[in-house]
Amino acid sequence: MARTTPILDVPAAQCSVFWSRIFPFLRWWPLVQRDTLKADLIAGLTGAVIVLPQGIAFAMIAGLPPVYGLYTAMVPPVIAALFGSSRHLISGPTTAISIVVFATVSKFAEPGSAQFIQMALTLTFLAGVYQLALGVARMGALVNFISHSVVVGFTAGAAILIATSQLKHFLGIHIPAGESFLHTWQDIFRQFHEINPYVTGIAVVTLATVVGFMIYRPRWPGLLIAMVVGSLLAMALGAPTHGIALVGEFPASLPPLSLPDFSLGSLKALGSGALAVAMLGLMEAVSIARSVALKSHQRIDGNQEFIGQGLANMVGSFFSSYASSGSFNRTGLNYDAGAVTPLAGIFAAIALAAIVLVFAPLAAHLPTAAMAAVLVVVAWRLIDFHHIANIVRTSKRETAVLAVTFFATLFVELEFAIYAGVMLSLVIYLMRTSRPGIVSRVPDPAAPNRHLVTDPKLPECPQLKIVRVDGSLFFGAVDHVQGAFQRFAEQNPGQKHLLVIGNGINFIDIAGAEMLVQEAKRREAQGGGLYLAKVKDEACHILKRGGYADTFGREHIYATKGDAIESIFKKLDRSICERCDRRIFLECGSVPHAEKAPEAKATA
Known part of the structure; x- marks a missing residue:
């Protein structure tokens, strides 16, 4: 039979809400x-x-x-x-x-x-x-x-x-x-x-x-x-x-x-x-x-x-x-x-x-x-x-789930095959969520307001590292995120300040909040600091309610990236800024270049 227009749901007002919950057929x-x-x-x-x-x-x-x-x-x-x-x-x-x-x-x-x-x-x-x-x-x-x-x-x-x-x-x-x-x-x-x-x-x-x-x-x-x-x-x-x-x-x-x-x-x-x-x-x-x-x-x-x-x-x-x-x-x-x-x-x-x-x-x-x-x-x-060809072609992890379930179905108990496939798919899901994306961000010199972009070819500030975290900071992701922060510090020891753009963080649990506190204390001991910008209200709630924001400073949490950079810039080592030739922030224009010492004349 040819189908013309779809039949949409009947409004709940046409039947008693109470009875329609008990007898769903009253809805249609x-x-x-x-x-x-x-x-x-x-x-x-x-x-x-x-x-x-x-x-x-x-x-x-x-x-x-x-x-x-x-x-x-x-x-x-x-x-x-x-x-x-x-x-x-x-x-x-x-x-x-x-x-x-x-x-x-x-x-x-x-x-x-x-x-x-x-x-x-x-x-x-x-x-x-x-x-x-x-x-x-x-x-x-x-x-x-x-x-x-x-x-x-x-x-x-x-x-x-x-x-x-x-x-x-x-x-x-x-x-x-x-x-x-x-x-x-x-x-x-x-x-x-x-x-x-x-x-x-x-x-x-x-x-x-x-x-x-x-x-x-x-x-x-x-x-x-x-x-x-x-x-x-x-x-x-x-x-x-x-x-x-x-x-x-x-x-x-x-x-x-x-x-x-x-x-x-x-x-x-x-x-x-x-x-x-x-x-x-x-x-x-x-x-x-x-x-x-x-x-x-x-x-x-x-x-x-x-x-x-x-x-x-x-x-x-x-x-x-x-x-x-x-x-x-x-x-x-x-x-x-x-x-x-x-x-x-x-x-x-x-x-x-x-x-x-x-x-x-x-x-x-x-x-x-x-x-x-x-x-x-x-x-x-x-x-x-x-679908088998599409899975094999597009995802190694999903291919692993497919293969495990398929061979378990053939060679072991069928109910175990279902459980094995489900457990493996859950493990892969947890692995994905426990490894949130962490990307470096730098100002775009071609943009009038120098908004942040991800481009490894552009220079970074020698004192301030800016990263965006795309994923939740929960107990399963703490080790991955903390390890990434420490690698950044080892690769560029001079970048003692770390600004985390948090609009991609959906929520933060207690383990994630404690990790942020530890990272803030470690950087403060080195003369730097940890800062958060654009953190969602849901994610920020536990930081404030648990007192973690007070521990590393509520003043280190900013509503916008611009406010964060403007405030952090004042804490940077001015002598390093004077000698820096990168000048990637708008605020860098307020810092004069250090005078170069005259070259020594050659002597006979």
Whole structure:
């Protein structure tokens, strides 16, 4: 549907502020009209067709029966639509979440077993509790501190793991469940001569069908059509007689009630993995919601999105749904299809439930080889080659975060890979903030008022060093800044006076204030001084409140650079100024040149 003008937020005055906070859907409900209902219904039907094959595929990645992927696409999207902040975000099963669920739960139970299902539901409930708690605590800004490189690296690694795990179904060989990445490839090469040509043929035809639709008919439901083609081919070849495994029929029913395992042992075993699922889900949901909001001109409330995702997982765990999050491709399709309100996601869930009730028996003819081919395509599309190339090309530090997360995903525990990437991105962030920029400033002789510039070719005053600090003076940056000040003193011992331009200093903590006091005392002992100019009120507050300004002198804090230079100039050694030929300050013109001693005449 063509989109003309964006739908902006409804003023809060149209509904009770109190009730809209408890029930966020009251904020967009006034938008619902006949035209919006039609647009949302069309978008919902489109989304239901798309999520049908994806739900089955993602559940297989998670080690769950296929129907659980469809249940996850029915219940959580409704809760997330009602209690989230985005009008276009579609929640449900995702690839990255599915593979973390499998990696976490498969350590404690056999994939597909009743115990595995119950532990997956417990993991989902715990993840929802974490997400809800973060949302209630108003910590929605946490995701801003997680580098995008972590998500890109983890997703790329997860894509390779997904494709590797499906090769046994693609080739028709037996590989034990739970094998590591390296062991899986060892088993593939060891059993390469046992490949089933009928299974591989179905997989290749399905794969070719998907790729063909991606190239020539990208807006058609290529995954669904490819699964039908694979099923028809399996029926034509005679699946039972050639060892062609089938997915099997799943129940044609709505999501049944379920109960997670709340025993202390299960909660302790799954606590760490649930936190990884929660953080990964929040990163996906908030980043996707914000990317679509840029197009729809809608404001996203990160805290409300946390609450919506948390409630979706908590409620979903009691309706046979495993961990869910925002889906990029389904959200993008929902927006492109003309959705106006979150009712599109609700309509998609209802339409999917109707499809399952009618067509569930057809899944009995779906070969696992066709599903494996679909998952290989899904894995390939997960790898963001454009962003990977851009990260490698532009930043060594972000490349390190990407590489660590990627290789940790392949070779260690998946939740550890997420934690490793997040911790490394935080370390890099702290390294950046702990090394504020410190640049020398000198007057520009070509300017009438000689404003300060950064130019290493211009001369400096032999007695006064002027620097600008671009960054906060907090405990993590103290060592770097103090070391820079001391290097300046060692390089030019005559520059006993130091003027710090502080308009780039956002705040100063106690450690930073004490460092300034120490530097001031050291320079005073040498006959110089430390001075501050253009310091922000917020940064100056702690200096005055803690008495640090009194220690090194309130008169050493200036409102402007001009006032600072004029005052400091009076404290400079006049004999040095008289012999100086640089004359870089306007005040230098008031100092006469020292008379040169007459040259001694040569004697015979």
